[in-house]
Amino acid sequence: MQPMLEARNLTKRFGPVTAVSDASFAIRSGAITGFLGPNGAGKSTTLRLFLGLVQPTSGSALIDGKPIHEWPIPSLKVGAALDAQCVHPSRRAIDSVRWAARLAGVPTSHAEDLLERVGLSAVARQRTGKFSLGMRQRLALAIALVGDPEIVVLDEPMNGLDPEGIAWLKDLLRSLRDQGRTVLISSHLLAELEDLVDDLVVIAGGRIIGSGSATAFIDRFHxxxxxxxxxxxxxxxxxxxxxxxxxxxxxxxxxxxxxxxxxxxxxxxxxxxxxxxxxxxxRSLKRAFTHATATITDIPGELG
Ligand SMILES: Nc1ncnc2c1ncn2[C@@H]1O[C@H](COP(=O)(O)OP(=O)(O)OP(=O)(O)O)[C@@H](O)[C@H]1O
Ligand SMILES: [Mg+2]
The missing domain is CATH 3.30.70.80 (Peptidase S8 propeptide/proteinase inhibitor I9)
Structure with a gap:
């Protein structure tokens, strides 16, 4: 089956810094994939490459077989929350969601429902400038879901959420998967990912250490x-x-x-x-991850 997201020999250099180095991996449809790596590993850059927010130095980042700019309305194909600060602080939450809906060419009438889905109904008409980080994360998620996308890409969406918020987010992501959608989520909260993700992509120093089933990764590196x-x-x-x-x-x-x-x-x-x-x-994902990133810097490849 065609992967929903695929990196082929993807490289991104910023001047002397190689943020992503010859990365190749595939993300299968209908699964939740965790994107893991230490600080500065190249996670956000890779996600931005998929979304066309930065251009690759070489190689390609494909969404269902095509670069993002070849999809007529990208937000119907892939919804992304990469930055919780993405909305204008003086705009009301509901207007930010409506604005995103207009950009995607979808009815704005769902904005209210989307805010309810992310638990922000009570503050829908408040300006977002004073929102907490957790509230911003929820708003960014509502905006990501505006086009009812097949693929959802989230960069550190658990940051700023309290334990109840994290449990809520995990349930929401599982329900997206159960509808057959593909979810790619980067996070530092490895213990939280353990019972959430089906697959993993692990990156360190811009290079892919492994990708494939989470169980196989733990078996291999624990x-x-x-x-x-x-x-x-x-x-x-x-x-x-x-x-x-x-x-x-x-x-x-x-x-x-x-x-x-x-x-x-x-x-x-x-x-x-x-x-x-x-x-x-x-046996934990955290220990396998720590072991893998501390000891392995040079084993690209498929795991399971
Ligand atoms: N626009 C940019 N200009 C210059 N260097 C950049 C730029 N964006 C990222 N980098 C560098 O690329 C490397 C990878 O950064 P990136 O943000 O992708 O890592 P990350 O895995 O998301 O890290 P974190 O866990 O801290 O979010 C870092 O060395 C970073 O400083
Ligand atoms: Mg990052």
């Missing part, structure tokens, strides 16, 4: 570690090292080890007369 709580951490530490394991971290009664299976660890503890009070094989 360090094999066990977090263990014991009544005698120091003797356990010595026994682990003696058995060829490695102690990565120790805090009070808890330590994190690698190089042993949980069964081996249980046997070592039993033989040393140490009680294990808890044992978890931790």
């Amino acid at each position: 360090p094999q570690t066990i977090s263990v709580l014991s009544d005698k951490p120091e003797p356990l530490c010595a026994a682990v090292i003696e058995a060829g394991g490695e102690v990565l971290d120790m805090q009070g009664q808890r330590m994190e080890i690698s190089g042993l299976t949980s069964i081996q660890l249980g046997e070592i503890a039993r033989d040393a007369g140490i009680a294990l009070l808890g044992l978890t094989e931790e």
Whole structure:
């Protein structure tokens, strides 16, 4: 199936800075894809390249097979919230949404519904200058959805949202996916993305580290570690090292080890007369991401 968004050998240089370097990846239709990378990795630049807000130095950024400028009314194809400051501060929220609707050539009568959908009905007629960051994020989202687009691209939309707001946003994005839409979302809040995204694109230093299923990414990059709580951490530490394991971290009664299976660890503890009070094989997107970006700088490719 044709990818909904595709980067082909995409490069963007700003003078001496290469923000995006020979990036190739594809984003499938009907999925939520997380776009992850440390600060300055090139996420926003890549999203801007897809939306035609900056021009590539070389390569291409395609929306459903074509550059954005080849779509007659781009906002019907792709809705984007890249910058929560995008609206004029002296304009009322509802007028900003109506203005976006006019630009997209769609009826302005849905503006009220859109503001309700993003939880801003109560402030629809207020000027946006004094809106909080969270309110601006919601407004930017309403504007992104104005053309009822097939693809929704969001740059750090969780910034400024409180926990309830984040949960609400996740539900909204899931409902967009359930309608068959494609969602691409960049975020630093890795723990929040964990139960949201189907796929990932991971970028560091302008280069794509991996793309594909989130589960495959975690399987590939997650360090094999066990977090263990014991009544005698120091003797356990010595026994682990003696058995060829490695102690990565120790805090009070808890330590994190690698190089042993949980069964081996249980046997070592039993033989040393140490009680294990808890044992978890931790698995998280955050740890896989940290490990991938810290250790891998040179493995482009598909994951799963
Ligand atoms: N208009 C520009 N002119 C010059 N350099 C730029 C421009 N836009 C981005 N850059 C540089 O390109 C690199 C990538 O920036 P970008 O904003 O794409 O990263 P990011 O992954 O979105 O970072 P963050 O997580 O902080 O939002 C950075 O070194 C940045 O300074
Ligand atoms: Mg950015």
